[in-house]
Amino acid sequence: MASDQPFGAAPAGAAGPLDEGWAAGPLDAGLLSPVRAGTAAEALTGDAAWARALLDAEAALARAQARAGIVPPGAANAITTAARLARPDVADLARRARGAGNPVVPLVADLRDLAGDAGRHVHRGATSQDIMDTAAMLVAARARREIVGTLDRVLLLLAGLAERYRDTPMAGRTLSRQALPTTFGLKAAQWLLGCLDGRDRLASVALPVQLGGAVGTLAAYGADGPDVADVFAAELGLDRAVLPWHTRRAPVAELGTALALVTGALGKIATDVTLLAQSEVDEVAEPAGPGRGGSSAMPHKRNPALATLVRSAALQVPAQVQVLLAAQAAAHERPAGEWHAEWQPLRECLRLAGGAAETAAELLDGLEVRPDRMRAHLDDLLGLLGGHDAGADIRAAGALVDRALVRYRKNSP
Incomplete structure (x- = not known):
């Protein structure tokens, strides 16, 4: 059963180098790059937007595999719901990404927990890249x-x-x-x-x-791999890749x-x-x-x-x-x-x-x-x-x- 609770919460008492109470807000709000501060492009490329895109990719992959008969449709639905409801703590996710060199590994672990029984189908056949x-x-x-x-x-x-x-x-x-x-x-x-x-x-x-x-x-x-990749592209509205x-x-x-x-x-x-x-x-x-x-x-x-x-x-x-x-x-x-x-x-x-x-x-x-x-x-x-x-x-x-x-x-x- 998918949960709507946030995952990856920062440990209690964690503090940054400017934890005096006045340095609230995102770590990079554009203070040194005012040309993009507060713009739509900034919001669409921030850490939260990247985390959302990672989750959207995992959900779309599950749906593409369901259409190919590789995972059960119910599991794909559960994974999609879990991905939609997830609210990762991006600062904590970034710290945990150091272990594998990228944020996909810890995010997949958290998404599997959120997806419950369907979690074993998350990220099936894919690599972090x-x-x-x-x-x-x-x-x-x-x-x-x-x-x-x-x-x-x-x-x-x-x-x-x-x-x-x-x-x-x-x-x-x-x-x-x-x-x-x-x-x-x-x-x-x-x-x-x-x-x-x-x-x-x-x-x-x-x-x-x-x-x-x-x-x-x-x-x-197997032999269905190229078709799965094409359906994956269609699910996300991206271009197909020849290879x-x-x-x-x-x-x-x-x-x-x-x-x-x-x-x-x-x-x-x-x-x-x-x-x-x-x-x-x-x-x-x-x-x-x-x-x-x-x-x-x-x-x-x-x-x-x-x-x-x-x-x-x-x-x-x-x-x-x-x-x-x-x-x-x-x-x-x-x-x-x-x-x-x-x-x-x-x-x-x-x-x-x-x-x-x-x-x-x-x-x-x-x-x-x-x-x-x-x-x-x-x-x-x-x-x-x-x-x-x-x-x-x-x-x-x-x-x-x-x-x-x-x-x-x-x-x-």
Whole structure:
């Protein structure tokens, strides 16, 4: 009989290093990563979300095995109920994970206790990496849905800027110096296509289920193994895997690369906004808000706080992806460290990309564009050029913006 009681409770009297009463809350609330603090992506990738994904994977595996006649349907139902009602203490689970090197081993032990008589069917034929990799893909799928939805909002805002300022002239800048005329609409169109490329790449990355057993042969399921794996994927809404990918880590590397492209495109916007918002330029400004952009030492300043947060994410994600790329050099049929090294960098990539997208949407939604300042700077440039025909330089800019908008509308959901 399944129980609704929590499992894995911390031992009485256990205390952390900051147990003075004021340091309440999760161990990592984003204090050092405000770009993702309080965002949907953070909630979807936290410890509780990972524990939930592990439990969902175990329950789905039992249901897939029941459909193949490997375990009784009643046992699969009991395991599903136990997994749904379980509320693991993630801090305790993390400590207990040190014994086996991953959290699946202690979680399976607790789930078996909760499932009662059906417990002997929990995790049947699977290895810890099957459940951990599948949970990673499940967390990624849930976070990706949110990130892509936020990127769609970013794209809509960018398309609006490109269309609204299609013919607004400004000084183009190369190597940070004024060069020749361009339009703000064309700048926004470049932002639009960068984010569209990143969004489409992220949306198209395959997120396959993992099921291979001890050495990737599906030995416990006999000839029905591939079918069980396919049903397992269907139960979770993940992609089918042609083969188990225990030491073929391309799915994780490709996901990380796509997230780097997303944050890179958002970081490009943030960099341009930061430069255009400089006091000496003042061609755009971030949306005003209580407490936003303030300086602790200089109250007269209005800092580009949102752009700074987005840039912070864009600078971090490529470094995290380096670990994911290095982890592809895994040995034989089971990684010894490579697989484990992926977990935190992958989570950071998802968190940072989601936080950057949400912050960029906030930035763009209230971006103040100042065509008069753009015109004034352009006039200064034209004065230096002496009789230069600005109209000739930007004659095609509007048509280029239109082309970008056509592609966006063709690809938009």
